[in-house]
Amino acid sequence: MSTAIETHDLSKRYGRVSALSECTVTVPEGAVCALVGPNGAGKTTLLRLLAGLARPTGGTACVLDGAPRQDPGFLAEIGFLAQEIPLYRRFTAEDHIQIGAHMNPRWDASLVRTRLAELRIPLDQRVGTLSGGQRAQVALALTLAKRPRLLLLDEPVAALDPLARRHFLATLTAAVAEAAGGLTVVLSSHLVIDLERVCDHLILLAASRVQLCGDIDTLLAQHKVLVGPRKDTAPIERTHEVVQTVTTARQSTLLVRLNGPVIDPAYQTEDVTFEELVLAYMGADEAAAGRHLTTVGEHS
Amino acid sequence: MTWLVWREYRAQGAIAFALLAAFAAVILVDGFAIASHWHSILLTCKGNSACLHQQQLLAIGLLSDLPYVSLIVPAIVGLLWGAPLVAHELESRTTDFAWAQSVTRTRWLVVKAGWLLLAAAACGGAVAALVTWWSGPSNAMQANAFGPVQFDAQGIVPVGYAVFAMALGIAAGTVARRTLPAIAVVLGGFIGLRLVISDFLRPHYIPAVTAYYKLTGSFTPPGQAWYLSQGAISKTGVVLPQGLGSLGLGNVLPASCQKLLPTGVLVKASSMNAVYSCMQAHGWRGFTAYQPGGRYWTFQGIETGIYVLLAAALIAVTFAIVRRRDA
Numbered sequence: 239m240s241t242a243i244e245t246h247d248l249s250k251r252y253g254r255v256s257a258l259s260e261c262t263v264t265v266p267e268g269a270v271c272a273l274v275g276p277n278g279a280g281k282t283t284l285l286r287l288l289a290g291l292a293r294p295t296g297g298t299a300c301v302l303d304g305a306p307r308q309d310p311g312f313l314a315e316i317g318f319l320a321q322e323i324p325l326y327r328r329f330t331a332e333d334h335i336q337i338g339a340h341m342n343p344r345w346d347a348s349l350v351r352t353r354l355a356e357l358r359i360p361l362d363q364r365v366g367t368l369s370g371g372q373r374a375q376v377a378l379a380l381t382l383a384k385r386p387r388l389l390l391l392d393e394p395v396a397a398l399d400p401l402a403r404r405h406f407l408a409t410l411t412a413a414v415a416e417a418a419g420g421l422t423v424v425l426s427s428h429l430v431i432d433l434e435r436v437c438d439h440l441i442l443l444a445a446s447r448v449q450l451c452g453d454i455d456t457l458l459a460q461h462k463v464l465v466g467p468r469k470d471t472a473p474i475e476r477t478h479e480v481v482q483t484v485t486t487a488r489q490s491t492l493l494v495r496l497n498g499p500v501i502d503p504a505y506q507t508e509d510v511t512f513e514e515l516v517l518a519y520m521g522a523d524e525a526a527a528g529r530h531l532t533t534v535g536e537h538s
Numbered sequence: 539m540t541w542l543v544w545r546e547y548r549a550q551g552a553i554a555f556a557l558l559a560a561f562a563a564v565i566l567v568d569g570f571a572i573a574s575h576w577h578s579i580l581l582t583c584k585g586n587s588a589c590l591h592q593q594q595l596l597a598i599g600l601l602s603d604l605p606y607v608s609l610i611v612p613a614i615v616g617l618l619w620g621a622p623l624v625a626h627e628l629e630s631r632t633t634d635f636a637w638a639q640s641v642t643r644t645r646w647l648v649v650k651a652g653w654l655l656l657a658a659a660a661c662g663g664a665v666a667a668l669v670t671w672w673s674g675p676s677n678a679m680q681a682n683a684f685g686p687v688q689f690d691a692q693g694i695v696p697v698g699y700a701v702f703a704m705a706l707g708i709a710a711g712t713v714a715r716r717t718l719p720a721i722a723v724v725l726g727g728f729i730g731l732r733l734v735i736s737d738f739l740r741p742h743y744i745p746a747v748t749a750y751y752k753l754t755g756s757f758t759p760p761g762q763a764w765y766l767s768q769g770a771i772s773k774t775g776v777v778l779p780q781g782l783g784s785l786g787l788g789n790v791l792p793a794s795c796q797k798l799l800p801t802g803v804l805v806k807a808s809s810m811n812a813v814y815s816c817m818q819a820h821g822w823r824g825f826t827a828y829q830p831g832g833r834y835w836t837f838q839g840i841e842t843g844i845y846v847l848l849a850a851a852l853i854a855v856t857f858a859i860v861r862r863r864d865a
């Protein structure tokens with residue numbers, strides 16, 4: 239399987255602030271990749287670097303056989319949808335369809351019209367007057383109408399209610415199915431359950447670094463939850479990588495990345511869920527976040 | 539791309555067109571009245587220039603200043619169209635939409651800025667053409683097309699001003715990323731530069747012609763002229779500008795002439811003649827520095843060129859920023 243995205247030590251600094259550090263990820267063609275991480279982890283930065291909207295300060299990115307660049311050929315392959323759902327608020331959906339037709343070499347206007355008709359979103363109403371969910375649907379339909387080979391979506395469902403979210407993700411899944419492996423998607427979101435439903439790949443960023451990257455099934459198989467008596471975890475840590483330890487008075491729950499079979503019979507081995515995996519790795523930052531919350535509480 | 543520009547600006551373009559049409563209607567009505575009056579004056583005077591100079595054109599009250607409303611057109615164009623051109627798209631994040639289509643940012647800016655610069659030039663050109671036509675009789679009679687206000691509103695310079703104001707708005711909006719500061723920059727920058735250039739630079743595009751003559755005589759340049767300065771100058775180069783009267787002559791005069799100075803605030807012209815004769819005896823001469831009327835179009839060309847070059851520099855900066863900046 240060929241790769242759609244391959245980055246090596248990709249970094250972006252804004253002045254002194256590091257938004258993304260030494261990011262090395264690979265996404266195979268045809269994958270639907272979840273991009274997760276706490277706020278400020280660098281998700282938006284990574285997506286904008288991949289789309290060619292921002293320029294890296296270090297490292298390299300190869301997106302669909304080339305570095306992201308301002309070139310009509312490259313731009314035509316990328317469908318980028320920013321978090322703020324950028325549309326011309328005073329224009330109608332039909333206006334946007336016309337603009338797209340004038341600005342893209344292969345433009346599927348009927349795709350937008352069909353999808354919006356299915357969703358009963360008026361074409362002749364200013365998009366500024368549509369609901370947030372409808373606007374997101376219009377923007378997604380317009381992004382898909384470019385017929386891109388890579389779709390980069392930055393928290394597109396963040397502002398949507400559960401039903402609108404479901405419609406949005408259904409549209410996305412349908413597009414991926416239609417493309418039959420010709421469409422790669424990277425989708426950032428905080429909604430882990432949604433991601434589990436539509437994604438087969440995962441990139442997890444925390445504190446501007448990649449914590450986890452790979453096929454979700456493989457990652458789940460590599461990790462186990464060990465439940466056992468509260469005791470020294472050093473023997474386990476010698477062979478396996480302990481990602482997270484939760485201890486109560488009597489027992490310890492360890493989330494480990496396996497490097498072979500677990501021999502200690504004192505531990506009961508359980509499969510890890512997607513959500514547990516994501517939260518455990520995001521927890522790298524949790525201590526700091528917890529302190530922050532406490533401080534806020536004390537002040538108020 | 540052009541379609542996007544058309545969709546974005548068609549409403550504003552229609553308003554601008556309506557305002558221009560209204561301005562044109564007023565100018566045409568008044569201009570035809572002036573023109574017919576001018577023809578009757580020509581018939582009465584039959585080529586007698588003294589007679590012509592005594593006549594008054596029928597441009598009265600507000601209407602006589604109305605054409606000079608056109609002086610603010612370039613600034614308006616720069617404020618309302620130039621400043622938001624890039625800045626508003628950045629503010630409303632629509633650049634994320636436009637720059638993610640299969641069109642490079644360079645092409646996006648070429649088409650957008652190109653059409654808007656053309657529109658600015660058209661607006662500047664249209665009002666300038668109207669005002670130039672309207673001023674025809676007045677220019678012929680009072681020979682003052684070279685005067686600062688007339689020069690600024692006629693000919694081709696308004697095109698240069700409008701293109702520059704538009705470019706300044708676009709560049710300021712691109713640098714500031716916000717419309718409001720860009721508007722402030724256009725207002726301050728455009729008005730400031732216009733004043734500096736018209737007051738300090740324009741008189742020196744070509745070295746002025748200076749005529750020297752007897753203090754007791756007078757001097758009239760051949761044809762029309764833009765007067766820069768007039769007065770008296772001594773053998774050693776001391777300059778006394780005209781219009782200071784006896785009060786301003788001070789102690790730069792030779793002692794023998796100072797004695798002749800009339801006292802009191804109101805001074806008759808005749809009583810100054812003795813002073814002038816005395817000064818002349820001590821080597822003082824009268825001088826007039828002016829730009830001959832024949833240089834009018836050269837000056838128009840030079841000034842338009844300056845503004846167009848500045849506009850080109852601003853647009854070049856805008857391109858460099860838009861191409862390199864992270865969106």
